[in-house]
Amino acid sequence: MLKILRVSEVVGMRVFTDSGEYLGSVEEAILFDNKIDSWKVRISKDSGMASFLSGAKGLIIPHQYVKAFGEVLIISKAAIPVAEINDSEM
Numbered sequence: 001m002l003k004i005l006r007v008s009e010v011v012g013m014r015v016f017t018d019s020g021e022y023l024g025s026v027e028e029a030i031l032f033d034n035k036i037d038s039w040k041v042r043i044s045k046d047s048g049m050a051s052f053l054s055g056a057k058g059l060i061i062p063h064q065y066v067k068a069f070g071e072v073l074i075i076s077k078a079a080i081p082v083a084e085i086n087d088s089e090m
Contacts, residue, residue, distance in 0.1 A: 005069060007036070015041050017077040018067055022047050026073060027058060038062045039073070 007029045015023045024044040030037050042058045065079035 010039075010069065010073065013069075013071075013073050015039075015061075015073045015075060017080065018074055019077050021077075023075070023080075024058070030060065036063050039066065 011026050011028060013026045015026060017023060022044065024042045024047055027040045027042045029039055039061045040058060041061055043056060059080070061075050061079045065076045066073065067076055068074040
């Protein structure tokens with residue numbers, strides 16, 4: 001059976017990637033034309049992604065990258081930006 005959640009029930013929900021990595025928690029929903037456009041996620045200091053994201057405090061995840069809701073929010077790992085490597089860093 002499909003359970004419908006209110007946006008207020010999703011705020012504070014823990015966020016994981018589809019590969020099982022903990023990212024943080026939902027801080028707020030961003031609406032556009034009365035529809036959810038994206039989710040603002042606060043990066044947890046306990047997350048393994050915190051150092052990878054070079055000190056960013058949060059991310060904005062487009063709603064199209066959300067795979068599932070339930071007890072937690074699961075997003076596609078493709079939504080996380082990849083650090084670019086310059087030739088001078090090699």
